[in-house]
Each structure stands twice: as structure tokens, then as C-alpha cells.
Amino acid sequence: MHIHTTHRQYTNGLEVVDVKGNTVGDCLNHLVQQFPALEKALFAKKDKLHNTVEIFVNHATAYPNELVKPVNEGDEIHLLVMLAGG
């Protein structure tokens, strides 16, 4: 899983973290198990991501219903944050 710049403060600076799971949601839970401080940064409440958090699997959007999207061994997940500035 590729960690966005703003979230690396919670992953000891790691840009890529290995995660396990059958769905995107499983993988995010495994990520949070490793780095508990990420939970508030990613989730507004249980099973509900913040509206600013975007998930891409193998470089394609996983939206909508991204948490239940199945993933396979070797898949790449990108965690991004929506940008609003100009």
C-alpha cells in the first residue's frame, strides 16, 4: 500500500507498507493495526472513510464502495488525499 505524504507522519515515514487482506477494507484494517494513529486520519467513523481520502487499486479508482473491493496478492493500493488548493 502506497501511503500519501500527509499520512507518512503516522507510518514512521514509510512510503510503502505491506498489508494483508481479501478486500481493500481488510488491507486498511491491517494497516491501522500496524499504525493505529492512522485510523483517525483515514476514517470518519467505522467503515466510513473521510470524504477527502481516495483509494486506487492497481492505478484505477476503487470508488464507490471501495472498502469491499476484492484484492489479490501483489495488488497495489494507493491512498490519496483529495486536493482543493489553487
Place this chain on the structure above:
Amino acid sequence: MLTPNERERYDRQIMIQGIGVEGQEKLKRSRVLVAGAGGLGSPIAIYLAAAGVGTIRLIDHDQVTLSNLNRQILHWEEDIGRKKVDSAVIKLTRLNSGMTLEAMAETITEENVSQLIEGCDVIVDAMDNLPTRYVLNRCAVEKRIPFFHGAVNGFEGRAMTILPGKTACLRCMYRGPVPQEKFPVIGVAPAMIGIIQVTEVIKYLVGIGQLLTNRLLIYDGLELTFTELTVHKNPDCEHCGSPRRKE
């Protein structure tokens, strides 16, 4: 029809295969709306003017402040307190006196957006907030006007080109309201993204190259990487889904 002066002025880009005199004339006949005259709007307007786009309509309600000057390169110390569109007109006219500038010191709203974009061939997103971007996106989709999205934060930026009716729109990625916050930014980030947006506009107006449609380009200035991500047209999108729903 290009004048002898214009043929000389744009000689180097007329030489580019695919542009030529015909492409340059297309640019001259075009009217481009630049929504915002700040960090993104500055390089966008400058490079549109330099490329010979015939008419630029620039919209921004704001005035220049000292803290704008790290990134909004159309505005200088002498412009502090001046309306951004007035400051922009002074610089852009000095850069290219042969173009037409339509400067509007307006706030873009649901109520006036249709009137503000009337007659424009394309819309360039140079806004500093998401709600106004969605106002522009909806109107672009309704009127079938191509919309060139860009946004920045810190050293990072993103861009995507939207061809209404054909490709994913900005709202296709909408997840719900987000808090509006003061954002950190260094000037080179909007410069990089703004130039990508102008590249797309020029290609579209001339009719060459491959556009950044259904592809979200992510620029990370700290890692100096460009990542391309695929975006799908969302059939349930409030703006471009079918049947289109009102909010």
C-alpha cells in the same frame, strides 16, 4: 487570418507538426475562461497569452495580498490591494497586446455561472476551493464545454481533462462535502499543474495529441514523480450520470 506580425511572433510553434498556421488561427479564434487569477490562474493566463489564444476571460473576485506573492506570479508588490483581475490585465496586456482580455471581478456562484461562461470554448479550473469547482463542473457538463481541472497542496498537484458526455467528470469522484481550509503551497506546484492544464487546452483547441481524459495525473514535487491513475465515469454521478439528478 494571421497578420504578418503574428506569423513572426508565433513562428516557433507554427513550426510544430500539427499546429501550423491553421492551428495558430484556431488558437486566435478561441475564447478561454480562466476561473481564478491566483496560483494556478497566473501561469495559466500567462501561457495562454503567450501561445496566442485570442480571448481570455479571467474571473476572480479577490484582491492581491502580500501572502499571495509566493505563488501568484501575475501579481507583484506594487499590486497589493488591487483587484487581481486588474493586476492581471496590466501584465497580460504588456505580454501580448494583440489579445482580448475580458476581466470580471466576480464571485462564481450557482446563480451567475451560466452567464459568466457564456460564449467560452473551454473552462480552465484555477479555483482554490472544491465547492466552486463543482459549480463549474456542473455547468460545464450541462453546456457540454470542456473543463480542465487542476488542484494543488504543498508540493503536490493533480490535473484531469473532462470532455462532458464522453469522459469522467470531477463530480464522478465526489465522496461528500469536505472542510474548507487554508492550504499550504509553494509556488512551483501551481506552476507545474497550471502548465499541464494549458498544455491540455492548447492540444484540445488545436485538435492534436492525447488528452488527459479518464486519467488523473498526480504530481509529487518532493519525490519528483508523476503518477497516472484511471478514473471511471460514474453512472450514478450527480452531474454527468444518466439520468442526471439534481442535488
